[in-house]
Amino acid sequence: MDSNCVKSTHPKAADARYKVQHVTEVEPSVQVRSPTQQALRRLRRDRMAVASAIFLLLMVIISILAPVLAPRDPTETNLSQRLAPPATPGYPLGADDLGRDILSRLIWGGRISLLVGFSAVLVAMILGVLVGLVGGYFGGWLDSLIMRLIDILLAFPAILLAIAIVASLGPGLQNAMLAISIVGIPYYARIVRGSVLSLREQEFVYAARIIGVPDFRILTRHVLPNCLGPLIVAATLDVGWMIMIAAGLSFLGLGAQPPTAEWGVMLSQGRQFIRSALHISILPGAAIFLVVLALNLLGDGLRDALDPRLRE
């Protein structure tokens, strides 16, 4: 973390004094931007990242409004429209093998995928951050123990670990979500621990300790805000990864179960018809791909914006 990031984490009182000083001493034409504002400015110049952010926002809105926007019930069958191709009247993206409207199923499926992706990352991040903060800040046997446990989790290929956990808990969407959350924990713990180890030695943390600020407050007000940059980048990239793995588990029959309108389930069921009705399996896959691509583009953009030194 560079020094201007550190400034942003001064307690509010100090921050206010700092601003007052500027009003009186600095010429009015010079604008003072916080590191966050600077990062946002850099991000706005990245056209791909902005386009991705808009696309994702649109997807979130569509997912939230699914009950209103979806033209039909996602599980309503209509055998007369069996395997209807896209652009069939009333079925803009066609129908699947049971005559269910693919557009409606995609909209409802997005709701599940986005919800799973975001909440799994949130759970993994909260637990990972907690573990990483505690281990990195306090050190000692607790840190050793945590790191050994993390090493064990990382000794498994990520997807295999998720499959193993689902195997244990039994197939189902909730269990799949829990599994991918657990798989994510060690990565966040590592990121945070690494940052904390270097932050712990910095003067502003020493200073806080010397004036008697309690550990909890040092961690939440001074240490954690300085780890946020890498965490935000990792989380953005991770949402995409988790959406992909959750859909993958459903595809394998280990996550969401039919007849749920979920992208992985749709893809898996459409596979039987790749000779006669391609669109059933291609469209949900394309939906996963686009969302993941957008998240990756946004994540790359965020990384460049938050840490310009990394940009080549």
Next chain:
Amino acid sequence: MTRYIAQRTFSLIPVLIGVTLLVFLVMQLAPGDPAQIMLGPKATETSLAQLRHELGLDQPLHVQYVRWLTRVLQGNWGRSIQLKREVLPFILERFRNTAYLTILAALFACSVGVPAGILSAVRQYSLSDHMAMVLALVGFSMPIFWLGIILQIVLGLKVGILPVSGMRSPERTDLVDLINHLILPSLTLAAGVTAIIARMTRSSMLEVIRQDYIRTARSKGLRERLIISRHALKNALIPVITVVGLQVGYLLGGDVFAEIVFSYPGIGLAMVNGILARDFPLVQGAILLVATSYVLVNLAVDITYAYLDPRIRYG
């Protein structure tokens, strides 16, 4: 170097114990009584109790773990409920098939990813650089199972040059047939890894060609081609090796999807079928085998890394 290898190998022991413990616990926590699954719904209470006793299921957890681990180390990995045969020989055979697939995918990923990354770095911001990086982004945003289906449709069904499922054609045992069957699944599996390797090679190369010794080489008039291939590449590839090692994990996990899409008889297919059939001895064995092999591959990568970069050994 010998000391480093010894140290690194010994440090694996706690990790491997942890891995076995986790695999054991994961299967212990699974709902359902193994005795009930083995004997079926019609089993009587006495026969269930007897089987539980025979399997040691009436013992405390730590005793069960030690017994299980002892048996695993002796090569007795239990019997598959579904297949009614020994687990170990079966999964070893399946694992060999998976190894063909992942090795071919890794070879493909390196032979495309590394040159693409070098080219991108050498011609930074050129059209080919932008194209390669866009392709890389597409490559690792693509779900393996979707890419597999697309390749199946395009190259398998429409063009019809390659088989779309299985491992061998009936009544053929030659290598050509095997490779034909391996091409589509390994390409599917390789896409994401190729992308990551290309990106990593590019950024590592960019870092190296800005260093002083490269400037020295340029200023004494060496040809650019020679500078890249003789001087820059050696150092640029060191971090790439670590990435390749980590990606083996992605290959071993993603392999499950490729095997399902292409009905390829590897360990991933066996594992998923085992989970759906609640065949826990099989699943447990498969997970243990794949995880252990991943740990060993990482050991090999670390040793290679230390060999290539002495700073690691003495650090």
